[in-house]
Amino acid sequence: MSGQQQITADLRLWIEAQIKEGFSHEQILVAMISSGWQAVVAAQALDEVRAAKQGAEASSPLPLAAKAFPTIDLSAGTPSLWLGDRWVHVLLSLGHPRVVLLGGLLSAEECDAMVAAAQARLARSETVAATPEGSEVNAARTSDGMFFERGESELIQRVEARLARLMNWPVDHGEGLQVLRYRPGAEYLPHYDYFDPAMAGSAAILQRGGQRVATLVMYLNTPTAGGATIFPDVKLDVLPIKGNAVFFSYERPDPSTLTLHGGAPVREGEKWVATKWLREGVFV
Numbered sequence: 001m002s003g004q005q006q007i008t009a010d011l012r013l014w015i016e017a018q019i020k021e022g023f024s025h026e027q028i029l030v031a032m033i034s035s036g037w038q039a040v041v042a043a044q045a046l047d048e049v050r051a052a053k054q055g056a057e058a059s060s061p062l063p064l065a066a067k068a069f070p071t072i073d074l075s076a077g078t079p080s081l082w083l084g085d086r087w088v089h090v091l092l093s094l095g096h097p098r099v100v101l102l103g104g105l106l107s108a109e110e111c112d113a114m115v116a117a118a119q120a121r122l123a124r125s126e127t128v129a130a131t132p133e134g135s136e137v138n139a140a141r142t143s144d145g146m147f148f149e150r151g152e153s154e155l156i157q158r159v160e161a162r163l164a165r166l167m168n169w170p171v172d173h174g175e176g177l178q179v180l181r182y183r184p185g186a187e188y189l190p191h192y193d194y195f196d197p198a199m200a201g202s203a204a205i206l207q208r209g210g211q212r213v214a215t216l217v218m219y220l221n222t223p224t225a226g227g228a229t230i231f232p233d234v235k236l237d238v239l240p241i242k243g244n245a246v247f248f249s250y251e252r253p254d255p256s257t258l259t260l261h262g263g264a265p266v267r268e269g270e271k272w273v274a275t276k277w278l279r280e281g282v283f284v
């Protein structure tokens with residue numbers, strides 16, 4: 001196996017030139033990765049150049065890291081975690097981006113009950129992401145969606161309490177669960193779940209509990225084909241399997257977290273997911 005690439009002086013100069021040219025940090029990161037730099041090395045080099053630049057001219061500062069963020073405690077080294085009412089299996093753990101894949105987080109009955117409860121309330125998904133113009137129908141997502149109120153039923157309370165134990169993060173720091181249904185051909189183009197601090201609409205969104213700091217996507221069914229949750233920066237594909245879930249966290253609202261992710265097109269069958277987004281503070 002090849003080792004980690006070294007950050008060269010040439011790479012630093014190239015990054016500085018791209019910043020001067022006006023390319024966004026995300027564009028620079030993607031260009032480095034597609035020209036063969038390892039994602040972790042590319043992100044680190046970009047961070048270093050930005051930090052040095054910041055020191056020199058105090059411009060384009062890296063967003064501050066959250067004081068604390070959700071974590072799944074894997075320190076016991078056991079392949080399964082007891083969550084008080086259910087065992088969950090740890091299928092994969094990745095350091096950067098921070099990703100944990102979980103097996104059997106929800107029972108088949110819980111998945112079916114969430115789909116049944118959501119089905120009646122589906123509407124064309126609308127974005128909650130901030131754009132320069134405010135909110136708009138999200139062309140990047142061709143699924144249908146709805147939100148459950150936090151704690152709105154015994155089922156939702158039970159699941160939310162389990163998620164709070166899993167991620168060591170209080171229920172009141174979570175947004176209501178969002179359910180999405182993707183039909184064949186539907187997809188979710190790659191995006192970040194945090195709110196871009198530079199966007200006009202973000203300030204108002206951030207008043208309700210601060211930044212998003214982690215995401216948990218739970219699979220409520222197993223599509224026949226397609227529909228993976230993809231992490232393009234590191235070329236990681238998570239196949240949707242009923243009851244499983246993928247967790248990822250981002251300590252600052254910045255591409256260097258490598259948490260760019262999307263939902264690949266569903267090829268056959270439907271795909272149903274429930275997403276829990278976690279905020280830095282109490283979400284009201």
Ligand code: PD2
Nearest residue numbers: 188228229261262263273275
């Ligand atoms: O359904 C997915 O795989 C997916 C992909 C990207 C869900 C989300 N983002 C999300 O809910 O944020």
Ligand code: ZN
Nearest residue numbers: 191192193261
């Ligand atoms: Zn997302």
